[in-house]
Amino acid sequence: MSAREAILAALRAASARVVPRPPDPEPTRFDDRVGTFLESVKAVGGAAARVPDVTALDAAIRALPVWAAARRTVSLVPGAGASTLDLSAIADPHDLEGLEVAVVPGELGVAENGAVWIPGTSLPHRAVFVIAEHLVLTVQARDLVSNMQEAYARISLQRPGYGVFVSGPSKTADIEQALVIGAHGARSCTVYVVG
Amino acid sequence: MNTFHPDRAAAFAADRSHAHWHDTALWFVREKRDRGAASVPEWERLRDAAAGIKAQALSNLAAYLEEFERNATANGIRVHWARDGEEHNRIVHEILAARGVRLVVKSKSMLTEECGLNPYLEARGLEVVDTDLGERIVQLAKEPPSHIVMPAIHRRKESIGELFHEKLGTPAGASDPKLLTEAARQDLRRKFLGAQAGLTGVNFALADTGGIVVVTNEGNADMGTSLPPVHVASMGVEKVIPRAADLGVFLRLLARSATGQPVSTYTSHFHGPMRGGELHVVVVDNGRSEILAREPFRKSLACIRCGACLNTCPVYRRSGGYSYSYLIPGPIGAVLGALRDPERHASLPFASSLCGSCTDVCPVQVDLHHQLLALRADVAARGILPWGKRMGMRLAGLVLRHPSLYRLAGGLARRALRGAPGLVRIGPAATWARQRQLPGAPSESFREIWRRGGA
Amino acid sequence: MGKVALFIPCYVDQLYPRVGLATARVLRRLGLEVEFPEEQTCCGQPMYNAGCAADARPLAERFLRVFGGYEAVVAPSGSCVSMVRLHYRELLGESPALRALAARTHELCEYLVDVAGVRTVDGEFRHRVGLHPSCHGLRELRLGRASERMDPPRNKVRELLAPLRGIELVEPSRPDECCGFGGTFAVNEEAVSCLMGQDRIADHEKAGAEVIAGYDMSCLMHLDGLIRREGKPIRVMHVAEILEGARLAQ
Numbered sequence: 023m024s025a026r027e028a029i030l031a032a033l034r035a036a037s038a039r040v041v042p043r044p045p046d047p048e049p050t051r052f053d054d055r056v057g058t059f060l061e062s063v064k065a066v067g068g069a070a071a072r073v074p075d076v077t078a079l080d081a082a083i084r085a086l087p088v089w090a091a092a093r094r095t096v097s098l099v100p101g102a103g104a105s106t107l108d109l110s111a112i113a114d115p116h117d118l119e120g121l122e123v124a125v126v127p128g129e130l131g132v133a134e135n136g137a138v139w140i141p142g143t144s145l146p147h148r149a150v151f152v153i154a155e156h157l158v159l160t161v162q163a164r165d166l167v168s169n170m171q172e173a174y175a176r177i178s179l180q181r182p183g184y185g186v187f188v189s190g191p192s193k194t195a196d197i198e199q200a201l202v203i204g205a206h207g208a209r210s211c212t213v214y215v216v217g
Numbered sequence: 218m219n220t221f222h223p224d225r226a227a228a229f230a231a232d233r234s235h236a237h238w239h240d241t242a243l244w245f246v247r248e249k250r251d252r253g254a255a256s257v258p259e260w261e262r263l264r265d266a267a268a269g270i271k272a273q274a275l276s277n278l279a280a281y282l283e284e285f286e287r288n289a290t291a292n293g294i295r296v297h298w299a300r301d302g303e304e305h306n307r308i309v310h311e312i313l314a315a316r317g318v319r320l321v322v323k324s325k326s327m328l329t330e331e332c333g334l335n336p337y338l339e340a341r342g343l344e345v346v347d348t349d350l351g352e353r354i355v356q357l358a359k360e361p362p363s364h365i366v367m368p369a370i371h372r373r374k375e376s377i378g379e380l381f382h383e384k385l386g387t388p389a390g391a392s393d394p395k396l397l398t399e400a401a402r403q404d405l406r407r408k409f410l411g412a413q414a415g416l417t418g419v420n421f422a423l424a425d426t427g428g429i430v431v432v433t434n435e436g437n438a439d440m441g442t443s444l445p446p447v448h449v450a451s452m453g454v455e456k457v458i459p460r461a462a463d464l465g466v467f468l469r470l471l472a473r474s475a476t477g478q479p480v481s482t483y484t485s486h487f488h489g490p491m492r493g494g495e496l497h498v499v500v501v502d503n504g505r506s507e508i509l510a511r512e513p514f515r516k517s518l519a520c521i522r523c524g525a526c527l528n529t530c531p532v533y534r535r536s537g538g539y540s541y542s543y544l545i546p547g548p549i550g551a552v553l554g555a556l557r558d559p560e561r562h563a564s565l566p567f568a569s570s571l572c573g574s575c576t577d578v579c580p581v582q583v584d585l586h587h588q589l590l591a592l593r594a595d596v597a598a599r600g601i602l603p604w605g606k607r608m609g610m611r612l613a614g615l616v617l618r619h620p621s622l623y624r625l626a627g628g629l630a631r632r633a634l635r636g637a638p639g640l641v642r643i644g645p646a647a648t649w650a651r652q653r654q655l656p657g658a659p660s661e662s663f664r665e666i667w668r669r670g671g672a
Numbered sequence: 673m674g675k676v677a678l679f680i681p682c683y684v685d686q687l688y689p690r691v692g693l694a695t696a697r698v699l700r701r702l703g704l705e706v707e708f709p710e711e712q713t714c715c716g717q718p719m720y721n722a723g724c725a726a727d728a729r730p731l732a733e734r735f736l737r738v739f740g741g742y743e744a745v746v747a748p749s750g751s752c753v754s755m756v757r758l759h760y761r762e763l764l765g766e767s768p769a770l771r772a773l774a775a776r777t778h779e780l781c782e783y784l785v786d787v788a789g790v791r792t793v794d795g796e797f798r799h800r801v802g803l804h805p806s807c808h809g810l811r812e813l814r815l816g817r818a819s820e821r822m823d824p825p826r827n828k829v830r831e832l833l834a835p836l837r838g839i840e841l842v843e844p845s846r847p848d849e850c851c852g853f854g855g856t857f858a859v860n861e862e863a864v865s866c867l868m869g870q871d872r873i874a875d876h877e878k879a880g881a882e883v884i885a886g887y888d889m890s891c892l893m894h895l896d897g898l899i900r901r902e903g904k905p906i907r908v909m910h911v912a913e914i915l916e917g918a919r920l921a922q
Contacts, residue, residue, distance in 0.1 A: 024298070025298040025299060025300045025304060026298040028300055029282075029298055029300060029454065029500070029502045029506065030279045030282065030283065031279075032502065032506035032507075032510075033278045033279040033282070033454060033502075033506050033509060034279045035506075035510065036506050036507075036509035036510035037275070037276055037277060037278060037279070037509065038276060038512065039276065040273075040276045040277045041269075041272045041273045041276040041277075042273065043269065043270065043273045043459065044265065044266055044269030044270070044273075045266075046266050046465070046466055047259045047262035047263055047265070047266055048259065049259060049465075049469075050257065050258050050259060062479065065479070066478065066479065066480075066482070115443060115444055116410055116444055119406075119410055132480075134257075134469070134479055135478075135479030135480035136479070136480075137480050137484070147443065148439070148442075148443035148491060149439075149440070149443035149444055151439075152436045152439040152440050152443060152483070153440065153443070153444075169465075169469065170464070170465045170466075170468045170469050170480070171465035171466065171469070172465075173465065174461060174462045174464055174465040175462065175465070179423075179426050179428060179461055179486060179488055180488065181288070181291070181292050181426055181427065181428070181488045181489070182292040182293050182488050182489025182490075183292075183488045183489060184485070184486065184487060184488065184489070184491075185485075185486045185488075186439065186483060186484060186485045186486065187468075187480065187483070187484040188482065188483060189479070189480045189481070189482050189483075189484075190482055191482070192434070192435055192436040192482055192483075193434050193435070193482055194350045194351075194398060194434060194435050195367070195434075195476070196349070196350040196351035196354065196367055196368070196369055196370075197350070197354075197369070197374050197377055197394040197397055197398065198242070198373060198374045198394060199242055199245060199246070199367075199370075200374070200394035200395075202394050202395050202398040204398070204399075204402065205350060205398060205401075205402060205434070205435035205436060205437070206348065206402060206405060206406070206409070206435045206436040206437045206440050207435065207436025207439065207440065207482070207483065208436070222861070223860060223861045223862075223863070223864075226861060226863055226864045227862070227863035227864075230863040230864055230867045231863065233867075236867060240871075244846070247820070250820075251819065251820060254820075254822050255822060257822075258822075260822040261821065261822050261823065529820060531849055531850045531852070531868050532861070532864050532868075535864050535867050535868065536864055566723075567856070567857070567860050567861070568861060569854070569857070570807070570850050570852055570853065570854025570855075570857045570861075570865070570868070571721070571807070571854055571855075571857075572807040572811070572849075572850035572854070573807055573808075573810075573811035573812065573818075574807075574811070574818070574820055574849075574850070576811070577811060577818050577820045577821050578820045590720075590721065590759075593721065593722065593723030594720075594723045594724075594725050595723070596723050597722070597723030597724055597725070598723075602722075602723060602724075606722060607724065610718070610719045610722050610724040610727045611724070611727055613718065613719065613727070614716075614719050614724070614727030614728070614730065614731065617682070617713040617714040617716075617731055618713070618730050618731065618734065619713075620710065620711055620712075620713055623682070623713045623714075627682075627685070627686040630686065631686060631687070645859045648859045648862050649858065649859055649862070649897070651862060651866075652862070652866040652870075652898065652901060653866065653869075653894065653897030653898050653900075653901055654896075654897045654900040654901050655897065656687045656688075656893050656896070656897065657687075658686075658687060659687070659688075659689055659690075661689060662685050662686050662689055663680050663684065663685040663686075663689035663692035663693065664680070664685055664708070664710060665689075666689055666693065667692075667696075667708050667710075668710075672692075672693055672696050672697075672708075
């Protein structure tokens with residue numbers, strides 16, 4: 023008997039009656055999703071602001087201190103920021119090491135926790151959002167939901183594919199509970215709500 | 218008699234100031250959890266839902282795993298099955314060896330600890346680097362993790378500073394967490410870039426979409442799986458959930474329960490390998506099907522490894538992870554350890570005052586303190602209880618079945634308490650009296666007063 | 673109102689009869705007829721908690737026999753009542769008789785608030801009091817909201833004590849951390865048990881408590897042992913003793 027057959031047989035033998043699925047609770051919804059979202063991003067160690075359109079977004083990004091100091095940047099948001107690298111010419115994600123700022127579009131934002139959903143189709147290389155020293159995320163104001171239950175009703179999980187919720191910058195508290203921003207991923211995360 | 222926990226706990230507690238420091242550090246996490254939970258008005262209903270989803274999943278695990286395998290395979294994921302830890306290690310090693318992997322980066326997986334994967338791979342010439350900061354600290358120190366979410370919580374920053382000075386070349390005496398974390402970032406960045414494979418655990422396996430979800434705060438799972446072309450994810454059979462939409466419930470509970478954060482920084486959904494890469498998932502039983510078959514303990518498989526039960530446990534906080542004989546400490550560890558090896562871990566079901574706080578904080582409502590109580594009966598039924606204790610309980614039971622015997626014994630006990638200092642040197646009374654006065658003894662019992670009409 | 677049967681835990685019977693007496697007096701002042709079935713001994717919890725279900729079972733059977741006929745059974749102990757309500761069915765199996773008895777067996781505070789409907793407490797207790805919400809009563813009987821749960825705030829013990837004239841209820845920083853008694857835990861894990869108890873006492877002292885009040889004498893016995901070893905002035909009292917002189921009414 024294969025391991026697969028043995029395991030499945032043991033699991034079948036072990037189970038009792040099949041239990042039905044309970045209903046999900048009604049989640050709390052926020053009236054001011056934008057305001058709550060901006061607060062949540064800040065609460066998780068990120069920076070956040072609302073801008074009216076792409077022109078304002080572009081100006082805001084270029085005004086960021088980390089942008090001014092950066093020599094290697096990538097923007098996946100047309101009209102916002104600029105790319106010093108041509109991502110389509112990079113075959114090996116290892117070559118992204120040294121990327122200082124990445125501007126990445128999010129498909130949806132979650133007000134209760136400041137998370138931004140980035141579908142893999144937005145990323146020429148998955149590593150872009152985690153290897154960059156600083157991360158800038160954008161999300162449309164109309165694409166904000168209140169909570170994760172609503173989020174999963176809206177996002178589509180591409181199959182095959184990849185997707186990630188990013189909430190704030192990389193962090194750790196593994197040394198005496200002291201919160202340190204910038205463990206292995208981005209040292210800063212700035213989120214712009216557009217519209 | 219197995220006195221593993223009480224012996225080590227006594228040593229831990231003897232260093233009062235360290236025990237208080239450890240207790241305070243973990244209570245702080247419990248308080249953060251409370252604040253996180255309080256910010257969600259429907260918190261208790263979410264726990265009900267999560268418990269219900271896990272119960273549904275566990276009642277039909279084989280079917281959900283088959284569905285997962287079908288859908289994952291269609292997504293280009295290779296699914297492997299391992300009956301035990303040894304088979305798991307062999308499968309992982311074969312995948313790595315066949316691809317000439319020499320350096321592996323690993324994000325946190327208690328399952329791989331359970332299987333002993335690191336030493337297995339190292340014995341076969343691979344370098345395995347744990348990339349979660351806490352795990353990296355204990356790896357460099359060559360010690361086991363003392364907490365499932367904060368592996369190095371037992372170490373003060375000065376001691377981590379000394380360790381990093383020795384192993385990573387940080388300045389002598391430096392203990393600032395930012396400086397130490399930066400040193401680890403630089404060191405591990407080189408490893409991420411140099412690795413040929415990334416290993417992860419699996420927080421949730423999604424049956425309906427055929428994907429896996431891995432959750433971190435540091436980004437180490439994503440660094441480790443977006444650079445090397447080979448990703449091997451290890452999961453216990455109990456990690457599968459019916460629908461991706463179920464994540465909406467679990468993810469609202471997980472990070473808040475673990476650290477009080479509203480969500481972890483990175484929640485990565487893998488529905489297939491990277492372009493030009495491979496994604497393997499190794500599904501492991503290793504005794505889980507046996508636990509599943511034991512109805513009172515089935516719920517323990519619902520655990521989503523948040524660590525909230527450790528943080529709230531007044532005993533864990535005052536005894537530390539190393540006082541537990543099982544690789545996972547605290548309430549969930551005591552349950553899983555005693556289920557896995559009742560003799561080796563016989564002291565663990567008794568390493569609890571049964572206060573029930575663990576059950577109340579568990580996001581999936583595992584009835585931990587009731588399971589610990591049931592495991593005590595299990596220890597007794599297997600004949601592992603020390604003879605003296607068994608006989609003591611048998612005798613007490615006998616006396617208490619007969620009111621006249623009980624009255625006699627009670628009277629004698631009170632007389633002894635009043636007049637016999639020598640009693641203090643005997644057995645349980647002596648242990649009680651190390652730090653406590655024995656209770657005083659009235660000349661009349663309640664029933665004696667009642668009988669004479671004095672009530 | 674009627675008749676209640678007193679269930680006096682074995683250690684209260686032998687070591688703290690004044691708590692049993694106070695309980696009887698509180699119930700009588702409500703106009704209840706109080707009986708003490710003398711055939712009672714012990715609920716069996718110590719054996720059950722030690723894993724010795726076989727030794728606990730005869731005691732559970734005895735309890736069912738002794739108390740089965742009463743319309744209400746009241747005990748000054750959360751842990752004993754919790755044993756009857758939650759664990760007797762594991763020992764004896766489900767039965768209508770057991771279900772009925774379990775529904776009619778109450779811890780004292782729970783009885784006063786839920787069954788007797790006490791809403792006014794007319795009495796005095798001019799002291800600063802810290803509450804010790806023993807774990808079984810708190811988390812199994814839900815006498816109050818446990819701090820880790822997100823339930824509506826409610827505490828039946830507090831409702832009974834707060835109206836007393838002159839009482840000042842003080843809050844320790846950890847309102848419901850376990851004291852470390854835990855039955856045989858107090859001896860098997862003596863070091864951690866005592867550290868937990870000492871921490872509870874220090875917390876109450878810091879909050880300014882003169883009296884630590886509780887509904888389980890077992891916890892208080894453990895705390896009292898630590899207090900007297902250190903020669904501290906803080907006292908322990910059972911809620912029944914505090915309510916003894918008061919007039920309770922609906």
